[in-house]
Amino acid sequence: xxxxxxxxxxxxxxxxxxxxxxxxxxxxxxxxxxxxxxxxxxxxxxxxxxxxxxxxxxxxxxxxxxxxxxxxxxxxxxxxxxxxxxxxxxxxxxxxxxxxxxxxxxxxxxxxxxxxxxxxxxx
Numbered sequence: 001x002x003x004x005x006x007x008x009x010x011x012x013x014x015x016x017x018x019x020x021x022x023x024x025x026x027x028x029x030x031x032x033x034x035x036x037x038x039x040x041x042x043x044x045x046x047x048x049x050x051x052x053x054x055x056x057x058x059x060x061x062x063x064x065x066x067x068x069x070x071x072x073x074x075x076x077x078x079x080x081x082x083x084x085x086x087x088x089x090x091x092x093x094x095x096x097x098x099x100x101x102x103x104x105x106x107x108x109x110x111x112x113x114x115x116x117x118x119x120x121x122x123x
Contacts, residue, residue: 002026002112006096009117012086016121020081022096022114030054033099034072034079035110038092038119047105048094049081059105063089086121093118 008020022034035050049060049070058070069082079096094117097110104110 002098004096004098004112004114006094006114006117009094009119011120011122014087014121014123016086017082017084018086018119020083020094020096020117020119022079022081024077024079024098027098027112029077030074031100032111033102033104034070035097035099035105036070036079036081037095037097037107038090039095040089040092043092045107046092047107050099050105051079052102057102083119086119088121088123091119091121 003025004022006022012018030053033050033052036048038048039045047061048064049068051058051070051072067085072079096114098112099110101109
C-alpha cells in the first residue's frame with residue numbers, strides 16, 4: 001500500500017523559509033510525478049507545484065514562482081518543497097501527492113495523498 005508522509009511544517013515569520021519533505025513508500029517512486037497542494041481556511045484546494053518522475057520537469061502556480069522550489073531525490077524516495085520569502089497568504093495545510101500521470105496539476109489526477117502538514121506564516 002502506497003504511503004506518503006509529509007514533514008517540515010511549522011510556524012515562521014513573514015519573509016522566512018521552510019522546507020517541506022514528503023517520504024514515499026509502497027510505490028515505484030521514480031515512475032510517479034509528485035505534487036504539492038495546499039488548502040487555506042475558507043479557501044479552495046490549490047495546486048502549488050509538481051515535478052515529473054525521471055526527468056524532474058517542474059511546474060508552479062504563479063503565486064509561488066521565484067519563491068518556492070520543488071525537487072526530488074529518487075534514491076531517497078523523497079520530494080521536497082523549499083519555500084522562501086513566505087508571506088501570510090501562504091498559510092495553509094500543505095499536502096504531498098503522487099500521480100502516475102506525469103502532467104496533471106489537478107487534484108483528480110493524483111493517485112495517492114499524504115496527511116498534510118500545517119504551515120503558518122505570521123505577519
